[in-house]
Amino acid sequence: MRLKDRVALIIGAARGIGAGIAERFAEEGAKIIVADREESAGAATAARLGGHFVPVDVARRSDAERAVAVALERHGQIDILVQNAGIYPWTLIENIEPEEWDNVLAVNLKGTYLAARAALPAMKARTYGRMIFTSSITGPRVTSPGHGHYSASKAGINGFIKAAALEFAGYGITVNGIEPGNILTEGVQAGRSAAFIKSMQDMIPLGRLGTPRDVANAALFFASDDASYITGTTIVVDGGQTLPEGADFRLNPE
């Protein structure tokens, strides 16, 4: 059990990647606090994992602080913070209204800073903490049309990871991130044909889309003692998708 008795607050854990991280951490012995905007799904995930649920809109400072307060009330400490909540509306830049831009940045980027700031005092007091933020390959590495606000928010998370890693290093807190590629979640599957999913797979050297568990294993690594000398960096979990300039590698694998 690599996380025995560690207390993990996972924001955006009702479903998808966040739920996968919560499940993986629970398997390794962590005590789980599931935070999410979606109350029924979040409560169900928490119940399944023997954890506790707290309803949170991470874009609100008081909510982020309440999630941390609940973790401290129940377990007296917080060892691991995962900020995974994110939204990804598809809109071309020429059509993004300022309200939509603000909303994406508020949840994805401001939410990350608010979560980090809320968890900081408790981690600082014990000179121990692991912060893990879900970024994306979309923004930091690559992008596609319709993801202007999303790309900006995720690239912003990578910059914030470095800054937080620097500022928190003296407190025994490491800060790292994960850049998932195309992960087969309910959100990604919705409204996409089997043929389109297949075309996505063909662009990936490992020949398949990722699973929430693939991402969860990277989060587990950052949370574990094996990552004690790692801070301010990210792991790309994309099956090699962002490496090639095209899918030609599929033509002659021999």
Place this chain on the structure above:
Amino acid sequence: MDGRLQGRVALVTGAARGIGLEAARALARAGARVAICDIDDNALQAAAGELTREGLEIQAMEADVASRGDIDRVVEASVAAWGRLDVLVSNAAITDDTPFDSLTPERWRRVMNINLESVLYCAQATMPHLRRSSCASIINVASTQGLRGQPNSMAYATAKGGVVNLTRCMAVDFGPLGVRVNAIAPGYIDTRMALMHGNVHEHRTDWFQDVFIKHGRLPLRRPGKAEEVAGPILFLASDDSRYVTGHVLVVDGGLTCTY
């Protein structure tokens, strides 16, 4: 022992000491049978004895990674002994801080040969076996020096930069064959590689202590330990990273997030 590599066979080059030795130990503790090789046979045998006394399954062979014949021999011997190969850790390397003006063609070629070409040759020698494995993983040990410009490090940093992109190219070519390829980029790690010209230990110089520790240009304010690089190597060797390929995992205590 957590059994993450139970039943698997690994080969680690440059395993007599430092990161290579700790990587071999971590992989073996996770259940793998590990072939270790090094050019320094005395140190290698001592390392093998230490690991074996711990109850780990180890096979040690003297080898110069600059020699394709040596690499072939080591790979064939480990496959002959254990019938398979699943993990390759290309770690063997030499340090070099020759200034630009004294960098001879011989020195340049020697650094490229040991630090870069050996990574290709080890992959070539192991691929026939790795592609038969359902859990194959290659881990190349690069360096943060291969990601940035570095004073007095033209040969070393160029070779390590080469390892970084060789890793990406191999990942694309080997992905469809089911073989993952990743690199580790360690920063300042307390090993014998930190010995500079004239046997000066870099981490103990006043300059290093002042700039990196006192003024915090190394955010965690300490050099890493070899075993702190072995954990990340185990992650990349195991199924925990089964959707990670072509990645360069930076293990540097935050060094490269500042300037």
